[in-house]
Every structure is written in structure tokens, then in C-alpha cells.
Amino acid sequence: MPESKPNLGLDTGPKAPTGPTLFLQRQPYRRRRLIDAARVLPVFGSFLLLVPALLIPQDVEGSTSSMWLFLFGVWIVMILSGSMIVRYMVDADDRDRKGSEDQEAQD
Amino acid sequence: MPKSVLLIEDEPNIIEAIGFILSRAGYQVISHGDGTTALDAVTRETPDMLILDLMLPGRGGLDILRDLRSASATKDLPVMMLTARGQKHDRDQAEHLGVTAFMTKPFANQEVLQQVQTLIGDA
Amino acid sequence: MQLDLLVLISLLYVGMLFLVAFAAERRARAGKTAWLRSPLIYTLSLSVYCTGWTFYGAVGFAARSGLEYVTIYLGPTLVFIGWWWLLRKLVRIGRTQRATSIADLLSSRYGKSNGLGILVTILAVIGTTPYIALQLQSISLAVAVFNDGGTGGASGNTTAFWTAIGLAVFTVVFGTRNLDVNERHHGVVMAIAVEAVVKLFALLAVGVFVVWGMAGGIGPMLQQIDASPISAWKVEGGRWIVLTALSGMAIICLPRMFQVLVVENSDERHLATASWAFPLYLMLISLFVIPIAVVGLSSMPSGANPDQFVLTLPLSEGQNTLAVLAFLGGFSAATSMVIVASIALSTMLSNHVVMPIWLSLQAGGASVSGDVRRVVLYSRRLAIAAVLALGYGYYVLSGGSAALAKIGLISFAGVAQVFPALIGGLFWRGATRRGAAAGLVGGFLVWAYALFLPSFGPDAVFSASMLAEGPFGLSFMRPEALFGLTGLDPLVHAMLWSMVVNTGLFMAVSLATFPSPMERLQGAEFVNVFEHSSAPRIWSGGAAEAEDLLVMAQRILGPEEATELFTKTARHQGKIGYLPDPTPEFLSELEINLSGSVGAGTAHAMIAQVHGGVSVSVADLMAVADETAQIMEYSTQLEAKSDELQATAQELWRANEKLTQLSIQKDAFLSQISHELRTPMTSIRAFSEILLAGELEPEARSKYARIIQDESIRLTRLLDDLLDLSVLEHGQVVLDPQEERLGDVLDRAQAAASAAGSGMQLSINRDSKNENLVVRTDTGRLAQVFINLISNAAKYCDHANPELSIKTRSLREKIQIDFVDNGSGIPEDSHSVIFEKFARLDDDKAANSTGGAGLGLAISREIMERLGGSISYLPDRQGGAFRVTMPLESVFETA
Structure with a gap:
């Protein structure tokens, strides 16, 4: 996550490519998709967690235990997905950083 | 032929005095008052010895001495230097250049005569 | 169970917390902060969200409203899972702006307005005080459970009092130990992390005991849930959504959450870990709430307070150790909340209320920095004591009533009023100070009128008739049914109206007013924090707005020159008007222009300020500009001085040269004198001797005598001349x-x-x-x-x-x-x-x-x-x- 690494902005550092690049390298591409996933995850989660509120009619008899299982199931899936996204992000970030360090050696 | 002494000095009264002292002792005294042409005078007069003033118009006595010592004809010529400047380094320099004798003004007449006799013998 | 033993255990536990905090402070002072500041500790410290109210109250909540309690945890979960959207930005801004509290952040965003800071501080105090009272209540109730089976009584006040005192001492000791520039409290954070582990472990232990020890495993547990009266609960869509949203807002806006989430954050990357680890914590802590509630309802005598099931269930089963553990868990939950909340509030109070007042009273005497630091420390200590006194007073006045139990959500709703101004400030450059203030005040008034004050019950603050018919019979002004919106849950109703009023006023006033330059710069700084803080070295256009650059350039180059430069560039770019696109070329040119006035480093920092890079506040910039001006003036003086020095040195050199010359001349003079004196004396002596020797003709004799005479005259004249010259040279001559x-x-x-x-x-x-x-x-x-x-x-x-x-x-x-x-x-x-x-x-x-x-x-x-x-x-x-x-x-x- 270079975007989130503390950057004081004024000192030295690898020069960023100027101008837009249409086709990103593999690593930055992967990173961007991971960010997409991180953005989408809470949207999906909200949808799933608010489903009970929005869709279940008041008079339908429901099982509290199944609801309990559903809620915690969604919860656990969200946590797992979130942790995986973060892990891949950190990995991609590390590779990214490494890659930019020895750009010459790559490809 | 009496022995000759070339006196290179620019003070007329001193020339007069030394001339009187030495000539009365039998020496032939030739005087020359200009530093620049002193060497020519030495060549021309071929004296038995030289009395050289340190401060001369045109060329200093030390320079003349240096030239005398570097020329083969005059390198052994007895040279007695006279100076009115009482400074030690003048004497050191003169000795370094190979002066034969060194005297400071004012001098005792007898001393000058004795020095000349020591250097070139009686006239 | 002996009360004395419980007190002893509690004191031992507190003593351990003190030791942990001391050890952490010591390690931190030794520079060993790596472990103290790990993602794990960060995540655990976030658990101050889970208070005593959560620890005990969640079970009661579940007993009354089924699964609805989960929303209190779902909101924060969604916010953390969606960290990339909001938290990341909040933490980055908080760190780059060095926000000390949420009040500080808002005041900073809206042009460093202290008025806004005071407003948020007051709001936070009002919203937090009942919550602190709630924590004191939860502890005294828990003690009462051990004491007399949970009926409570007069001993509650005593417990609450000593708890408040103890917490005040702990917070003063570790919260105001020193004035850290980063406002970080290693000892406090460490103690809270320990408490987080204790409360989670306690609740899980009780849960495991209930499910496997009492219900007989997962399968029977699920059956028991469905058979329980809790299953009669129905999802109320409105409350479900509002509560989820409310808790989501609260996790950001609560002063204590801002403290641990932003202020105590030492590394942004910890947030990535916390983004899933904190939801995991929340999930775990709420996992056994329903089972405990279900088992409690079925096995405890009817009329037992479900809020105390976590304690009473183990006690009734004879599990005293587990009960004590549960007590310590609840104690941890309550105390950690109070500690962090009082630190956060004391920071706000001292920074936004006490210090401005003190400084204005000092009238220019604030230049002594040591003084100010001491005042800050004392004001913080006083503020901590005051906050706890308020909480205790509120607890005593409210009589430890059941009304207090409801205060958790009401408090959430109160601090959530900050949310629109915060989000608007983070994402909308058009948000203005007046807009934020209007929204805050409007929303807060609606909250107070429609939710907070009615919560005390009929005839407490509002009369029963006023609640039923509205003030002065104005039915549309009924507190719990504003503008005829009847039939809604009071919380949903109040949230709806307060948010509508809050957001509406915030937007409308923001659109209608014009922000100050400072607000605009800070706005750009906040909204574009990522462009700013990770921009490449070469200025790439876009993020920096020409207007902001112009505002800045005018201050440094002067209005005419700046406008001319901008207009010229705009014309060059083929644009009409005076605002060119901030192209890299233009930014570089501007930077060069600025560096002419303020130096290259400052110019770069200034462009970076508007465009990207380090966050320097406008006030800092102005200070830098002033300083630079002073330095420039000083350096001109220095230059003049150095010219002067050079001249002096030259003169000295000349003097030295002259002295050397004089010394040479003196030597030359002496030898000259010697020569000039000796020459005539030589003649005089020589001819005197000749004359003395005799034997001379008379004319020779007279000639030599004349020479002697002449030389004597010469000698005399020489001496006269020398004397004359000496007199003239020494100024002794009388003209x-x-x-x-x-x-x-x-x-x-x-x-x-x-x-x-x-x-x-x-x-x-x-x-x-x-x-x-x-x-x-x-x-x-x-x-x-x-x-x-x-x-x-x-x-x-x-x-x-x-x-x-x-x-x-x-x-x-x-x-x-x-x-x-x-x-x-x-x-x-x-x-x-x-x-x-x-x-x-x-x-x-x-x-x-x-x-x-x-x-x-x-x-x-x-x-x-x-x-x-x-x-x-x-x-x-x-x-x-x-x-x-x-x-x-x-x-x-x-x-």
C-alpha cells in the first residue's frame, strides 16, 4: 500500500512515472483489484447484514437460531475475506516495493 | 712601483681622509665614487687591494663584492669593506661573500693603515 | 462470596494494571516501542468501544430485543471492513494534521476555528458524561450482585465514588504524565490492551460455560434459542438499519474511539490489520450474548435483571471463580472506557476551553513555553477530575435508574451529530465552518429535544403533557413525534430528524457561505490528503487548485505580481481569466518565483502544502513566511555586517601592511640615521686625528679644519631636521x-x-x-x-x-x-x-x-x-x- 505508507513527500525517493500509463504491470494491477475488493466488501457485507431488516416481513415466523447462524456466518466470511485482502495487499505492496527497488533486474 | 689601493667611496671628505692616510704611508690611492662603474675601475686600475664602501650610489658594495668574487681575475683580490651602517647582518653577508676585512665608520686612521698593511704588506 | 475478597481482587487487578502501565511507560522511555505499538495492541486498544454497558448490557439488550444487539457491533464491523473508504483517510488526516481530538480535527478542518472546537467539546462532554455514569453504575451494580444478590442499594454510591476516584488517579498518572507532541499514552494503551484481553476472555469463558456447561453443546443450544421467549423477537427494519448506522457513526465520532483510533495510532499499517482483527474481536465478544441471554432467561428466576446474567449465571451455578473473572471483565470494560474517555475529554477541554481562556487572560505572557506546558498539564488533570466528577454526579442524580441503561444509545446519537460535519469535511471541499457549526447546533438541539431530555421520563425535564401534546399545545412540536411523524421508535425518530436537520443545515449553510482562505487550504488538505501525502516529486497537475495557489502566491509575491504571473500563464495556456491550469510547468515556475522570496525549501514546502506532500497548516506557513521574512531581513543585516567586516578586514590588512612597511621603514630609518650620523663623524674623526698627528702645512691644516667644521654643521642640521620632523610628526609643534x-x-x-x-x-x-x-x-x-x-x-x-x-x-x-x-x-x-x-x-x-x-x-x-x-x-x-x-x-x- 504505497498510498498508505507514510510519505513526507519532499525528500528523495523513486521517481514516479509521469503521465498516465494505460497498461499497468502485473503487480500494480493486482494491487488495484485488491483495493477494488476492499471497497466492495463492506458494500456486500452491508447488503447481507441489512437483508433481515429490509426483506423479512414482520409477520413471517423466523427461526432466531438460523438468523443467529446466518449473521455470524456472514460476519465470519467478511472477517476472513477482509483479512485475506489485507494480507494480499501487504504482500503485493512488499513485492511492489521490492520491484521498484530492483526494476532493472526485473523483466 | 708602490702598491695601489682602489677606494670606492662616494663621500668626498672620506676619500680625502683615507687618501691622505694611505698616500702618506706610501700607497698609491685611486678613488672611484660610483657603484655602477666600480667593476670597470677595478679592471682598469688593477689595484693591489680594494676599499669598498657599503652604501654607494647606483650599486651597493655587497653586489660589487659578489661580482668580484665570481670573476677569476678578482676572486682573490683583497677587499676591505667600510660601512656607516652599524648593522651586524651587513657584516655577516659580507663575510659570507668572501670579504677579506670589514671596518665600521668612523674608524681610527691607524687601524685603516694597519689593515691595509696586513692585507698587502708595506707599500 | 466475600465482598472484601472481591475488593481485594479488584485492587490487585488495578495494581497489576498500574504495573503494566508503568512497565509500558518505562519501555517507551527506553525507546522500545516496537512491541508496545504492534497491530495487535492497536486492535486491542480499539476495544474501548466495548464498555461495561456492552459487557453487561448486551445480554439484557438481547433478552429484551433478541438479535438487535448485534447492530451495535455490525456498524463498527462494516466501518472497519470498509476501512479503505473512510478510516484510512481519517487516520491519515489525523496523523498529518496531528489532530489531538475529534474537536481538534474539526476545528482544524474548518479553518482552525476554536469556536467549532468548543462546540464539539461541549457536545462531547454532554454526550459522554451519562456514558461515564453508566460505567460507574455497571461497576457498582456488579459489586452489589456479589454483595447482596443484585438488589443494589446505598452501597452503590460508595462503590461508584471510590471507582471514580481510583480512575481519576490512574488517568491523571498515566494520561497526563507528560505532554507528548503526539498525544500518545503508552502506559494507558497497554493497560487497555490488557483489559481488552481480560474482558474478551471473561465473556468467552462465561459463554463457553453456558453453552457447554449448562446447555449441553451447540445443538441443544440452538434448540434452546428457538424455544426461548427471545425468539418472539421480530426484526424492526427501521431500528435495525438506524442502529447499525448509528453504531457505525459512533465508532468514528466517539471521543474515546477517536483517541485510540487516530491519536494513539503510531503506524497507518496497523489499521489494515485492525480492519479485520477488530471485527473479529467484536464478533467474538458478541458471539455468546444470545446463548447467555437465552440460558439466563430460562434458568434464572423471573424478575432477575438480564443485565446481570453474565455475573448471576456463574454465581447461581456456584462458579465463583468464573463469576470473579466475569466481574473483572466487566470492570475492565467499564474502566477502560472511562480512562480513555476522560483523557479524550480532558484534551479537548484543555486545548479548546481552558488554554484559550488562559492565554487571553495572560495578554502576551504566553511566550514562556515552560509556563504553558505546566498550565496544560494542570488543566488536563483538572479536566480529568472534572469529567469524572460530572460522571459521578450524573450517576448520583439519576439515581442509578433504569433510564441510565438506555443512555448508551442516546449518547451514541448525541455524538453522532458530529458525523455530517466530519464526513463533509473529509470529502467535500465546499463544506464551511458556518455550515458545520449550523449543522452541529441544529442536530444537537433536535437530539436534545427529541431524545435526550424526554429520556428522563415524563415530568422529569419535560412535563407529561408537553410530551403528549407538544409545547404550548403545538402538536407538531411534540418531542417524540416532530412534525407529525408518529409511530416511530423514539431513537429512530430522533436520529431521523436530527440527521435531516443536521445535514440539511450543514449543506445549506455551507453552500450559502464563503470559506476563508485558511478554510479553503485546509479543506483541500483534508479532501485531497492522499494526493497530498503521496504525490510524486515532480508536481503533476490536478490536485492543487489554481485558486489556492493564487491565494498563497499573493501572500508571498504580493497581489499584483501574483495575479500578473497567473494571468500571464493562463493566457499562455490559452485560457480566459486569471486562473491557469496547475500544470507541472506552471507549478515549477511558481515554485521558482516563490523561492525568490522565501527560499527554495520553503517554496517547495508551500507548493507541497497546496498540492501535495507534507502537511503544513496555513498558520504554520504564515509563520514560516514571517520567519523567512525575518531571516531575510536578518541576513540582509548580516550581509551588511559582513560587508562591513570585509571592509574592516581590508582596512586591517592595509593597516597591517602599513605596519609591516613601517617596521621595515623603521629598520631602514635606523640604519639610515646611523649612516647619516656616522658619515660626517667619520670625516670629523679622521681629520681630527690627522690634525692631532701634526706635521701639516698651514693651508692643509685650515682646509681640514674647515672640513671638520662643515661636517659638524651637517651633523647639527641633521639633528635639527630629525628633531623638527619628530616634533611635527607628534603634533607637538606650536604654530x-x-x-x-x-x-x-x-x-x-x-x-x-x-x-x-x-x-x-x-x-x-x-x-x-x-x-x-x-x-x-x-x-x-x-x-x-x-x-x-x-x-x-x-x-x-x-x-x-x-x-x-x-x-x-x-x-x-x-x-x-x-x-x-x-x-x-x-x-x-x-x-x-x-x-x-x-x-x-x-x-x-x-x-x-x-x-x-x-x-x-x-x-x-x-x-x-x-x-x-x-x-x-x-x-x-x-x-x-x-x-x-x-x-x-x-x-x-x-x-
Whole structure:
């Protein structure tokens, strides 16, 4: 996550490519998709967690235990997905950083 | 032929005095008052010895001495230097250049005569 | 269960917390912060969200409203899972702006407005005080459970009081130990992390005991849930969504959450870990709430308080150890909340209320930084005590009522009023200070009117009739049914209206008002924090807005010059108006322009401020600009000084050179003196001896006697000259001013020179009509100069027919007398020395015969200086030429 690494902005550092690049390298591409996933995850989660509120009619008899299982199931899936996204992000970030360090050696 | 002494000095009264002292002792005294042409005078007069003033118009006595010592004809010529400047380094320099004798003004007449006799013998 | 034992265990536990905090502080001071500041500790510290209310109350909540309690955890979960959207930005801004509290962040975003800071502080105090009371209540209730089976009573106040005292001490000790620039409290965070582990472990332990020890496993547990009265619960869509949203807002806006989430954050990357680890914590802590509630409802006698099931269930089963563990869990939950909340509130109170007041009272005395630090520390300590006193007072006044239990959500709703201003500030550059303030006040008033005040019950604050019919019978103003919106849950109703009013006012006022330059810069800084803080070294256009750049440039370059530069560039870019696109070229050009005024480093920092890079607040920038101006002024002074120094050094060098010269001259002078004295003495001595020896003719004798006489005279004159010169040089000469015609002086001099130089062939031309001037000076001395000049010409003029022309000119107050002969003059390389002592030229043979010691011109120069004039050699004439310049009337010191 270079975007989130503390950057004081004024000192030295690898020069960023100027101008837009249409086709990103593999690593930055992967990173961007991971960010997409991180953005989408809470949207999906909200949808799933608010489903009970929005869709279940008041008079339908429901099982509290199944609801309990559903809620915690969604919860656990969200946590797992979130942790995986973060892990891949950190990995991609590390590779990214490494890659930019020895750009010459790559490809 | 009496022995000759070339006196290179620019003070007329001193020339007069030394001339009187030495000539009365039998020496032939030739005087020359200009530093620049002193060497020519030495060549021309071929004296038995030289009395050289340190401060001369045109060329200093030390320079003349240096030239005398570097020329083969005059390198052994007895040279007695006279100076009115009482400074030690003048004497050191003169000795370094190979002066034969060194005297400071004012001098005792007898001393000058004795020095000349020591250097070139009686006239 | 002995109460004494419980108190002892509690005290031991508190003692352990103190030790943990001390150890952490010690490690931190030793610089070993790696472990103290790990993602794990960060995540655990976030658990201050789970308070005593959560620990005990969640079970009660579940017993009353089924699964609805989950929303309190789902909101934060969604916010954390969606960290990339909001938290990341919040933490980055908080860190780059060095926000000390949420009040500080908002005040900073809206142009460093302290008014807004005070507003948020008041709001936070009002919203948090009941919550602190709630924590005290939860502890005293828990103690009461052990004491007398949960009926409570008078002992509750005592417990709450001593708890409050203990918490105040702990918070003062570790929360205001020192003033950290980053407002980080290692000891506190560490203690809270430990408490987080304890409360989670306690709740999980009780849960495991309930599910496997009492219900008989997961399968039977699920059956028991469905059979329980809790299953009668139905999802209320409105409440579900509102509660989820509310808790989501609260996790950001609660002062204590901002403290641990942003202020205590040491590394942004910890947030990535917390994004899933904190939801995991929340999930775990809420996992067994339903089972505990279900089992509690079925196994405890009816009428037992479900809020205490976590304690009463193990107690009723004889599991005293588990009960004590549960008690410690609840104690941890309550105390950690109070500690962090009071730190957060005390920071706000001291930074936004106490300090501004103190500083305004000081009237300029705040320049002593040590003073201010002490005041800050004391004000924080006082504020902590005050916050806890407020909480305790609220607890006592509310009587530990059931109303207090509801206060958790009401408190959430109160602090959530900050949310629109915060989100607007983070994502919308158009948000203004007035808008934020209007929204905050509006939303807060609605919250107070529709939710907080009615929560005390009928006839407490609002009368029953007012609640039922509205104030003065205005039914649309009924607190819990504003504008006829009836039938809603009071919380949903209040949230709906307060958010509508809050957001509506915030937007409308923001759109209608115009932000100050400071607000605009800060707005850009906040909204574009990522562009700002991770921008490449080369300025790439887009993020920086031309307007902001113009505002900044005007302050540094001056309005005209800045506008001209911008207009020119805009025209160059083919744009109409005065705002060019912030292209890299333009930014670089601007930077160069700015660096001309403030230096390159500052200019870069300034562009970075608007465009990207380090966050420097506008106030900092202005300070930098001022400082730079001062430095520039100072450096100009320095430059002047250094020029001066250089001049002085040069003068010193010259003086030194002169001294060296003088030293050489002195040596030369001494040997000259020696020479000049010895030469005549040589003649005198030689001829004296000759005369003494006798045997001389009479004419020779008289000749030699004359030589002796001449040389004696020469010697005397030399000594006279030396004495004369010495007197002149040392200023001891007494001048004798007289009025005399210049011609007469020259006549006298000519006569004297002729008399001295017997046989002088020099012919002298004078223009007597110009000499008809009367001078008032020491004419004797003037004549001496003239004599010297005439006799010099007589001695040294080498022409066959030597001539000297003396020309006099009068120029206003001055007279010039030129002595020009027709000889060859003085060689050029001797010009500079002729006025020095003994500067007899080498070839001046004549000098010896005539007895000049080479002091004449030196004496003449001294005399002319005394007379207020000068003598100089004129090098551009044919022969030797001297010019005497003198005033008509010499002014002497009347010594």
C-alpha cells in the first residue's frame, strides 16, 4: 500500500512515472483489484447484514437460531475475506516495493 | 712601483681622509665614487687591494663584492669593506661573500693603515 | 462470596494494571516501542468501544430485543471492513494534521476555528458524561450482585465514588504524565490492551460455560434459542438499519474511539490489520450474548435483571471463580472506557476551553513555553477530575435508574451529530465552518429535544403533557413525534430528524457561505490528503487548485505580481481569466518565483502544502513566511555586517601592511640615521686625528679644519631636521599664525635658498600679480616648505640652464602654488617614496655635498598637513614638479 505508507513527500525517493500509463504491470494491477475488493466488501457485507431488516416481513415466523447462524456466518466470511485482502495487499505492496527497488533486474 | 689601493667611496671628505692616510704611508690611492662603474675601475686600475664602501650610489658594495668574487681575475683580490651602517647582518653577508676585512665608520686612521698593511704588506 | 475478597481482587487487578502501565511507560522511555505499538495492541486498544454497558448490557439488550444487539457491533464491523473508504483517510488526516481530538480535527478542518472546537467539546462532554455514569453504575451494580444478590442499594454510591476516584488517579498518572507532541499514552494503551484481553476472555469463558456447561453443546443450544421467549423477537427494519448506522457513526465520532483510533495510532499499517482483527474481536465478544441471554432467561428466576446474567449465571451455578473473572471483565470494560474517555475529554477541554481562556487572560505572557506546558498539564488533570466528577454526579442524580441503561444509545446519537460535519469535511471541499457549526447546533438541539431530555421520563425535564401534546399545545412540536411523524421508535425518530436537520443545515449553510482562505487550504488538505501525502516529486497537475495557489502566491509575491504571473500563464495556456491550469510547468515556475522570496525549501514546502506532500497548516506557513521574512531581513543585516567586516578586514590588512612597511621603514630609518650620523663623524674623526698627528702645512691644516667644521654643521642640521620632523610628526609643534602677503613669503624663501646654496645657478620665474594674496598661516613654516622646494630644484634640476617656475593660483578658499623645474624630473618608480624620510634618490650625489639628509620633503609634507594643506608631486609635468595646496586661512587648534 504505497498510498498508505507514510510519505513526507519532499525528500528523495523513486521517481514516479509521469503521465498516465494505460497498461499497468502485473503487480500494480493486482494491487488495484485488491483495493477494488476492499471497497466492495463492506458494500456486500452491508447488503447481507441489512437483508433481515429490509426483506423479512414482520409477520413471517423466523427461526432466531438460523438468523443467529446466518449473521455470524456472514460476519465470519467478511472477517476472513477482509483479512485475506489485507494480507494480499501487504504482500503485493512488499513485492511492489521490492520491484521498484530492483526494476532493472526485473523483466 | 708602490702598491695601489682602489677606494670606492662616494663621500668626498672620506676619500680625502683615507687618501691622505694611505698616500702618506706610501700607497698609491685611486678613488672611484660610483657603484655602477666600480667593476670597470677595478679592471682598469688593477689595484693591489680594494676599499669598498657599503652604501654607494647606483650599486651597493655587497653586489660589487659578489661580482668580484665570481670573476677569476678578482676572486682573490683583497677587499676591505667600510660601512656607516652599524648593522651586524651587513657584516655577516659580507663575510659570507668572501670579504677579506670589514671596518665600521668612523674608524681610527691607524687601524685603516694597519689593515691595509696586513692585507698587502708595506707599500 | 466475600465482598472484601472481591475488593481485594479488584485492587490487585488495578495494581497489576498500574504495573503494566508503568512497565509500558518505562519501555517507551527506553525507546522500545516496537512491541508496545504492534497491530495487535492497536486492535486491542480499539476495544474501548466495548464498555461495561456492552459487557453487561448486551445480554439484557438481547433478552429484551433478541438479535438487535448485534447492530451495535455490525456498524463498527462494516466501518472497519470498509476501512479503505473512510478510516484510512481519517487516520491519515489525523496523523498529518496531528489532530489531538475529534474537536481538534474539526476545528482544524474548518479553518482552525476554536469556536467549532468548543462546540464539539461541549457536545462531547454532554454526550459522554451519562456514558461515564453508566460505567460507574455497571461497576457498582456488579459489586452489589456479589454483595447482596443484585438488589443494589446505598452501597452503590460508595462503590461508584471510590471507582471514580481510583480512575481519576490512574488517568491523571498515566494520561497526563507528560505532554507528548503526539498525544500518545503508552502506559494507558497497554493497560487497555490488557483489559481488552481480560474482558474478551471473561465473556468467552462465561459463554463457553453456558453453552457447554449448562446447555449441553451447540445443538441443544440452538434448540434452546428457538424455544426461548427471545425468539418472539421480530426484526424492526427501521431500528435495525438506524442502529447499525448509528453504531457505525459512533465508532468514528466517539471521543474515546477517536483517541485510540487516530491519536494513539503510531503506524497507518496497523489499521489494515485492525480492519479485520477488530471485527473479529467484536464478533467474538458478541458471539455468546444470545446463548447467555437465552440460558439466563430460562434458568434464572423471573424478575432477575438480564443485565446481570453474565455475573448471576456463574454465581447461581456456584462458579465463583468464573463469576470473579466475569466481574473483572466487566470492570475492565467499564474502566477502560472511562480512562480513555476522560483523557479524550480532558484534551479537548484543555486545548479548546481552558488554554484559550488562559492565554487571553495572560495578554502576551504566553511566550514562556515552560509556563504553558505546566498550565496544560494542570488543566488536563483538572479536566480529568472534572469529567469524572460530572460522571459521578450524573450517576448520583439519576439515581442509578433504569433510564441510565438506555443512555448508551442516546449518547451514541448525541455524538453522532458530529458525523455530517466530519464526513463533509473529509470529502467535500465546499463544506464551511458556518455550515458545520449550523449543522452541529441544529442536530444537537433536535437530539436534545427529541431524545435526550424526554429520556428522563415524563415530568422529569419535560412535563407529561408537553410530551403528549407538544409545547404550548403545538402538536407538531411534540418531542417524540416532530412534525407529525408518529409511530416511530423514539431513537429512530430522533436520529431521523436530527440527521435531516443536521445535514440539511450543514449543506445549506455551507453552500450559502464563503470559506476563508485558511478554510479553503485546509479543506483541500483534508479532501485531497492522499494526493497530498503521496504525490510524486515532480508536481503533476490536478490536485492543487489554481485558486489556492493564487491565494498563497499573493501572500508571498504580493497581489499584483501574483495575479500578473497567473494571468500571464493562463493566457499562455490559452485560457480566459486569471486562473491557469496547475500544470507541472506552471507549478515549477511558481515554485521558482516563490523561492525568490522565501527560499527554495520553503517554496517547495508551500507548493507541497497546496498540492501535495507534507502537511503544513496555513498558520504554520504564515509563520514560516514571517520567519523567512525575518531571516531575510536578518541576513540582509548580516550581509551588511559582513560587508562591513570585509571592509574592516581590508582596512586591517592595509593597516597591517602599513605596519609591516613601517617596521621595515623603521629598520631602514635606523640604519639610515646611523649612516647619516656616522658619515660626517667619520670625516670629523679622521681629520681630527690627522690634525692631532701634526706635521701639516698651514693651508692643509685650515682646509681640514674647515672640513671638520662643515661636517659638524651637517651633523647639527641633521639633528635639527630629525628633531623638527619628530616634533611635527607628534603634533607637538606650536604654530604661529601671521598674516602675510604670499609674494613676500616666496621672496623670503627664495632669498634664503639662494643664501644656503651658494653659487646657485637656478633662475626662478614667478608671476607676482597672482602672488598678491594675503595668507593667514604660520608663514615661517610655509617659507620653510618653499625653501626646501626651491633648494631641491637647485640641487637636482639636471638641465644645463636650470629654471624653476613658481605659479600661483587661487581657487575660492584655496591657493595652489606649483613649483615646476625644467629638469628630467623624478623617475616614476620613486614617486611614492619621495616624501618618506631619507628618501634621497640614489643618484642624488649632490645631496651629500650640500648636506641634505633626505628629510626635507618629509618635513615639508608634515608642515603642510599642519597648515591644513598638502604637498604633492605632479607626475605629468615635464620636469620635477611639486604642488603646494593650502587654504587662504589655516585653522589651527588654539593650543
